[in-house]
Amino acid sequence: GESVGLHLPTLSVQEGDNSIINCAYSNSASDYFIWYKQESGKGPQFIIDIRSNMDKRQGQRVTVLLNKTVKHLSLQIAATQPGDSAVYFCAEMTGTYKYIFGTGTRLKVLA
């Protein structure tokens, strides 16, 4: 069935290093992808999105890469900071409204 999954449940990085969080999706018809950050006890916070007609999109310190050939999505965080510690979810949109989320990757930033 349709699914969105993440390769690594926990990622630990040194403060100041770059982080890369990966995600695989299975629905080749999905045309919109989003990354969310979720801190403990809070709702998901939008980080960055990308449509299927693009392969890269940059924001402030974050970059999302989309490889439709292998159905792979990644989130790159530059110069990771302690405030980046959270669980990160990717989601794909099927149809016109429904998001399918993966199980999340916990990012731990080490001082």
Next chain:
Amino acid sequence: DTGVSQNPRHKITKRGQNVTFRCDPISEHNRLYWYRQTLGQGPEFLTYFQNEAQLEKSRLLSDRFSAERPKGSFSTLEIQRTEQGDSAMYLCASSLKAGEPTDTQYFGPGTRLTVL
């Protein structure tokens, strides 16, 4: 604050009781969504509204669950005869309708339900 708001933030109830949660979306958003999230998992879609019309319900939404959006603004999610398996974070999100510049859903802080 013009984000999505949810009330209450926490609810503890005994098994068999009814609970109701409220969501106030971003004011210009006409789509509203409910999700459920259990520990360590991503949110799972429950239902969504376009204005006051409920257009889809997930199989996860048993007949004990009912959602309304009577005036196309705030929404309520009611769970009747709660069970321990209903314990989860209930998230609300809103977005602009299709055809607008973005399909981004913005989430509220959630209501954490604990059923004893």
